Amino acid sequence: MRYFIELSYFGKAYHGWQNQPDSITVQEVLEKNLSKVLGFKIDVVGAGRTDAGVHSKQMFAHFDAEEELDTDLLKYKLNSMLPKDVAISEIFQVSEDAHARFDAVSRSYEYYIVKEKNPFLKDFAWFLKHDLDIEKMNAAAQVLYDYSNFRSFSKSRTDVRTYNCRIDHAKWEVEDNKLVFHITADRFLRNMVRAVVGTLIEIGQNKYPVSHIHEVIKSEDRGKAGTSVPAHGLYLTRIEYPENIRIE
Template sequence: MRYFIDLAYDGSAFHGWQIQPNATSVQETIENALAVIFQQEMPIVGAGRTDAGVHAQQLIAHWDCKGKIDVAQLQFKLNNMLPAEIAINSIYQVKEDAHARFHAIAREYKYYVSSKKNPFQHQYSYYLKRELNMAKMNEAADILKKYTDFKCFSKSRTDVHTYNCKIEFAHWEVEKELLVFTIKADRFLRNMVRAIVGTLIEIGLEKMEVEEMHQIIKSRNRSNAGKSVDAKGLFLTKVEYPETILI
């Protein structure tokens, strides 16, 4: 039987989601806990990979288990075993062919920029002393929805077969002392959101013109876009699936 795990984590303590040698990852930490509970290896597959330092308010992963399980009891056990930086929000059964990565129809990220030095925000936002022109940033963000090829915002060394993504929402807004950028698409490339935010900040600082966004995207050249901002301000906030995967 296949189950989805809905989880959240503080990425500060981990070297990203994906298992890798000589580094602690979220995936490995959860797999180790499942292995203790079930007394066998329990590989899990995530909806995507977050880089080192990136946080998640919601990430979905799937794994297979022989027979039906008490999901409430498993959630309780996992939350007791896992470190404080990881929380299991829910566990539920899905159809046998449901895939956490390939069946996701949308993903949403938020990036937080702090306009005021705050010791309680320094691990979860990018502190920027200079004032930003948010109107220009939102004008440039709207341009993103006109394109589908985002190679210019992708890491050069990546194993993807296509750089196409359909962005359906991209917008900045003010939340108290924070500037928050929300972006939603069917998929994202590695480093894509952080590169987009870095480029929009360059426009907000008026180091670039809004119309340059067209040229950057059309160039398909990473060096033409802005620098990637710090990982600590980035949160994966939502992963959406069709209801047809549910039982």
């Protein structure tokens, strides 16, 4: 039987989601505790990967078990054992062929920027004191809809088969004294959101005109895009699946 786990985590202490040698990751912590609760080795498959230090308000992973599980009890036990910076929201049964990564139809991220130094937000948002032209940044963000190949925003050393993504939403908004960038796509490349934000920031600082983003994307050259912004301001916020994936 296959189950989905919905969880959230604060990424400061972790070297991202995916298992890595000699570095603690969210996947490792989840697998270790899930195996301990169930009494046999469990491997989980995540909906994607997040970079070191990136947070997630909603992540999904799937795992298999031979017997039907009491999901409410499992959730309670896991939350009792997991570190305080990882929380399980729900565990539910799905069809046998459901896949946390490949069945996801969209993913959404948010990037938080604060304009005033705040010690209580230092791990939650990027402090950037420079003035930004939000209108220009939004005009440049709209350009993303016109393209599908985003190699310019991908980490250089990556093993993906395609650099194509479909951007469904990209917009800057001011929310509760924070500047927030919202972006939704069918998939994202490694480091893509942080590189996109870095490029839009340079345009917002009037280093380049709005048309610069056309040049960056067409170049397919990571060196032409902006510097990746710090990881601690980035949040994976939502992953959507087909409605029929869950077994009621």
